[in-house]
Amino acid sequence: MSDIAQFIGMLESGPEASDEFASYAKLLMEKYTSPETLFAARAAADAYIELKRSRERTAYLEVLLKDAESRSCENVYAARSVMIRQEKLAALGQLASGIAHELNNPIGFVAGNFEALKSYSISVWSYIEALEKAAGKEKAAGLRAKYKIDNILQDTKDIFTESADGFKRVTGIVNNLLAFARIDGGSFKTGSLNSSVQTTAAIVSGQAKFVAVIELILGDVPDFEFNAGEINQVLLNLILNSVQALKGQKRETAGRVTVRTWTEDGMAVCSVEDDGPGISAENMLRVFDPFFTTKPVGEGTGLGLNISYDIVAHRHKGAFDVESEPGRTLFTFRLPLGREV
Incomplete structure (x- = not known):
């Protein structure tokens, strides 16, 4: 050591x-x-x-x-x-x-x-x-x-x-x-969602080492107005949650976290998918609730996903979805390319 x-x-x-x-x-x-x-x-x-x-x-x-x-x-x-x-x-x-x-x-x-x-x-x-x-x-x-x-x-x-x-x-x-x-002071500015994904993935790479391979599949998403600091926070919460779920499995081989971006029906779309343990049916109903966490005491506040939902749904007038089953969890959020806040 x-x-x-x-x-x-x-x-x-x-x-x-x-x-x-x-x-x-x-x-x-x-x-x-x-x-x-x-x-x-x-x-x-x-x-x-x-x-x-x-x-x-x-x-x-x-x-x-x-x-x-x-x-x-x-x-x-x-x-x-x-x-x-x-x-x-x-x-x-x-x-x-x-x-x-x-x-x-x-x-x-x-x-x-x-x-x-x-x-x-x-x-x-x-x-x-x-x-x-x-x-x-x-x-x-x-x-x-x-x-x-x-x-x-x-x-x-x-x-x-x-x-x-x-x-x-x-x-x-x-x-x-x-x-x-960087702190944007709550401002919305024209920026690149793909750049936010790349920056956040690089930040998390130290935590993911030997635990997960982070794969980026970035589509042709045009620049649009959003709060980069807040969306970086959403991406960090999602990617880090996936890495921590994989780490908790104590697998012999590294897991996989896949981040994708694309456009659909006037929305910029981003998904974070992992091949970890999945989320139980009873917990699926509470994943966005404030202070709800399955992590040990002292390792999580239970606010990460709740804040992420607030940023996407309320601040950006977008949508947030989650799907899960044993061996797969998928979070997807959508942001309007033409913002009306």
């Missing part, structure tokens, strides 16, 4: 209260992290602290929502909007430690390559200085062999190539996270 994986395991056993956990995480970093893993360890600790704070805020907001029946419709909607943001933050917190681990690998070899470049540059400059003092080609050739200049020049080219690839991977991970997490 790697140092950072062991560190994350120790974080998971920490106290629930965010203030106590912050002190606990700080103590762990001082005792058990090395300089090479400090960046990833700090990112993971910050993610867990934010997740615990989000759970505390969510618990508080759950109490507010239960008392909201006596409030005006305007106040209820305001509380619900806050809950949407809190649920999104909690989901990001769960993913952040995995993303930090994914970042650690490319950053590690980039840092190692540039350390090698530093060492090589010293040898190159020593060679040049020696050449200035050398007389004759024969001695210069001897110095070239002594300092292994030919090997260094070839290795330098390879190192720059590897480093460029590493920076590209890091930039891609960060950009996908930022694209998913």
Whole structure:
């Protein structure tokens, strides 16, 4: 087990209260992290602290929502909007430690390559200085062999190539996270549903590793007006629910999550299908109910699908359907290409 994986395991056993956990995480970093893993360890600790704070805020907001029946419709909607943001933050917190681990690998070899470049540059400059003092080609050739200049020049080219690839991977991970997490302030803007699917699938890929293969079958869907931040949240809830259902089966081989997009009758359509355990008949009637969850205590608020339904059906004037049987679950949502909100 790697140092950072062991560190994350120790974080998971920490106290629930965010203030106590912050002190606990700080103590762990001082005792058990090395300089090479400090960046990833700090990112993971910050993610867990934010997740615990989000759970505390969510618990508080759950109490507010239960008392909201006596409030005006305007106040209820305001509380619900806050809950949407809190649920999104909690989901990001769960993913952040995995993303930090994914970042650690490319950053590690980039840092190692540039350390090698530093060492090589010293040898190159020593060679040049020696050449200035050398007389004759024969001695210069001897110095070239002594300092292994030919090997260094070839290795330098390879190192720059590897480093460029590493920076590209890091930039891609960060950009996908930022694209998913952007806050649109409730605005509807012209955008691409396929881009939202690709961004969200990339974000979930760290959680799906060794559990599920995420397959994207994207049709020719034109750009249209929708709230990208909210639809990203819907996609995250659906894909992550499928991955977690497959993970709960503890299968020997990876399952499959298939995300499709197409257009139909003036609607942009997206479906998320998995080959997991399915949803029981009694639970099918409650999947969109607030606070309903089959997950263990502390692993789900029961608000993900309820919020997703609200975003699609009420905010976007669309439709949401679910089908399930043993070995197959299919969620489908439809958004109007010509919006009237």
